[in-house]
Amino acid sequence: MISIEIKELTKKYKNKIAVDNLNLELNQGELFSLLGVNGAGKSTTIKMLTCLVTPTNGDAILNNYSIIKNKNEVKNIVNVSPQETAIAPNLTVKENLEFIAGVYEIKNKKDKVSELLKEFKLNEVEKQKAKTLSGGWQRRLSIAMALINDPKILFLDEPTLGLDVIARKELWNIIESLKIKTTIILTTHYMEEAEILSDRIGIMAMGKLIDVGTSQELIKKAKARNFEDAFIKIVTGGDINESN
Amino acid sequence: MKAINFAKRNIKELIRDPLSIIFAIILPLFLLVIFQQFKIPSDVYKIENFTPGIIIFSFSFITLFTATLVANDRNSSLLTRLFSSPMKPMDYIFGYTLAVLPIVILQSILFYTVALFFGLSFSVNIILSIIVAIPISILFIALGIIIGTITTAKASSGVGSIIVQLVAFTSGMYFSSDMIGKTFNSICKILPFSRVLDLVKGVLNSDYTNVISNVIISTTYIIMVTIIAIILFKNKMNSDNK
Numbered sequence: 001m002i003s004i005e006i007k008e009l010t011k012k013y014k015n016k017i018a019v020d021n022l023n024l025e026l027n028q029g030e031l032f033s034l035l036g037v038n039g040a041g042k043s044t045t046i047k048m049l050t051c052l053v054t055p056t057n058g059d060a061i062l063n064n065y066s067i068i069k070n071k072n073e074v075k076n077i078v079n080v081s082p083q084e085t086a087i088a089p090n091l092t093v094k095e096n097l098e099f100i101a102g103v104y105e106i107k108n109k110k111d112k113v114s115e116l117l118k119e120f121k122l123n124e125v126e127k128q129k130a131k132t133l134s135g136g137w138q139r140r141l142s143i144a145m146a147l148i149n150d151p152k153i154l155f156l157d158e159p160t161l162g163l164d165v166i167a168r169k170e171l172w173n174i175i176e177s178l179k180i181k182t183t184i185i186l187t188t189h190y191m192e193e194a195e196i197l198s199d200r201i202g203i204m205a206m207g208k209l210i211d212v213g214t215s216q217e218l219i220k221k222a223k224a225r226n227f228e229d230a231f232i233k234i235v236t237g238g239d240i241n242e243s244n
Numbered sequence: 245m246k247a248i249n250f251a252k253r254n255i256k257e258l259i260r261d262p263l264s265i266i267f268a269i270i271l272p273l274f275l276l277v278i279f280q281q282f283k284i285p286s287d288v289y290k291i292e293n294f295t296p297g298i299i300i301f302s303f304s305f306i307t308l309f310t311a312t313l314v315a316n317d318r319n320s321s322l323l324t325r326l327f328s329s330p331m332k333p334m335d336y337i338f339g340y341t342l343a344v345l346p347i348v349i350l351q352s353i354l355f356y357t358v359a360l361f362f363g364l365s366f367s368v369n370i371i372l373s374i375i376v377a378i379p380i381s382i383l384f385i386a387l388g389i390i391i392g393t394i395t396t397a398k399a400s401s402g403v404g405s406i407i408v409q410l411v412a413f414t415s416g417m418y419f420s421s422d423m424i425g426k427t428f429n430s431i432c433k434i435l436p437f438s439r440v441l442d443l444v445k446g447v448l449n450s451d452y453t454n455v456i457s458n459v460i461i462s463t464t465y466i467i468m469v470t471i472i473a474i475i476l477f478k479n480k481m482n483s484d485n486k
């Protein structure tokens with residue numbers, strides 16, 4: 001079953017094309033990683049798919065709902081962990097989750113909140129104001145908040161930025177456990193992360209989706225020794241020599 | 245329900261950073277007390293006229309800190325996250341308004357209580373004038389939402405204090421506007437601040453001169469400003485219009 005169908009999605013700013021004619025289909029339960037250097041257009045793509053930014057051209061159908069025509073329906077079935085940590089600073093960790101549960105009018109609010117507290121190991125800091133947490137913990141909370149409505153489609157914009165090795169591994173486990181039920185698009189700068197988690201990987205450069213495939217397919221196509229080299233070759237068009 | 249959920253969060257946010265609330269209560273209270281010491285021989289400083297003035301003046305501080313609350317929220321990525329949630333523009337406007345209303349009521353009760361000590365005689369009119377003040381406070385909250393929506397967090401308090409000044413000079417709380425001159429007087433009559441003050445004062449003192457025109461102009465302002473707040477806020481919910 002097709003979960004996301006992106007058709008000619010384009011975003012132009014005054015003198016800049018942030019996303020240029022993106023076409024892509026994702027299956028239900030697929031985990032897709034978007035890679036690309038800073039400014040490639042990853043966040044803008046996610047912002048369009050979460051109805052934050054209006055496309056200049058094109059459309060996307062998320063579980064049969066158009067991001068242009070059915071904004072309200074889309075907003076109910078998706079959720080996003082934005083690139084910048086998005087939490088209410090003066091609320092405690094638990095209050096943040098309760099608040100976001102209220103935003104999505106979650107029925108079994110109590111259970112859902114305690115489930116997320118446990119899953120993200122946030123119990124020990126649940127009474128702490130969010131602004132007093134370290135960056136990594138704020139990030140965890142921000143991601144936990146994105147799961148409050150059991151989204152059918154989840155967008156994670158650089159989710160593991162600022163997390164330590166252990167927290168990153170833990171988050172990977174959580175993401176793994178969400179697959180199948182949830183279609184996930186994540187962006188990252190960590191090649192390893194994309195390789196381990198993704199079913200397929202898309203590489204963006206200057207607003208264009210220049211290559212899509214499994215990590216193995218991309219390595220083969222680029223005639224590279226490993227995925228990192230493949231990424232560099234694809235993005236630079238082979239201008240930068242392999243590092244030996 | 246989404247609005248109430250949002251209001252709850254806003255109340256917590258305000259109470260846990262209470263400096264602005266304290267300011268909005270203490271400063272007008274200070275003015276109320278201090279001007280009673282001066283015994284200025286003018287009708288506007290009589291306790292039954294000056295207390296409603298202080299109430300409207302305190303509402304301009306509500307504008308100030310509503311603006312700061314909204315501008316700070318816009319600055320944070322929390323609001324960006326909420327903009328991709330199913331919350332509607334009205335949920336935000338109601339959420340901000342409901343969070344600020346308890347402070348409005350608290351202010352009015354407090355100022356009247358203090359006024360009783362300075363010789364205001366107790367009557368049911370006090371309660372009626374508080375009831376009239378509540379919809380009037382919507383005007384000031386909506387002005388705050390507008391300022392918070394169109395200015396940055398840094399600029400919001402500066403722009404908000406324009407409202408504080410306008411209330412001080414055009415409401416007639418310190419001096420009657422016809423003392424200054426014709427043009428100034430007509431500006432005061434076009435702006436809503438003297439109108440709303442006259443309403444609150446009128447109810448307190450059972451003086452209903454010009455009540456029809458005051459009600460019409462005040463209501464028009466409240467509705468218009470609220471609609472503008474909703475439209476501007478809705479527009480900002482699209483990241484392209486940041």
Ligand SMILES: Nc1ncnc2c1ncn2[C@@H]1O[C@H](COP(=O)(O)OP(=O)(O)O)[C@@H](O)[C@H]1O
Nearest residue numbers: 013016018036037038039040041042043044045
């Ligand atoms: N609101 C905006 N106005 C103008 N240019 C923008 C805006 N948002 C993003 N851009 C530009 O679009 C390009 C893509 O940005 P972005 O999607 O954030 O990239 P990435 O997330 O891949 O780093 C960048 O060049 C960025 O400067």
Ligand SMILES: [Mg+2]
Nearest residue numbers: 042043044083
């Ligand atoms: Mg980005």
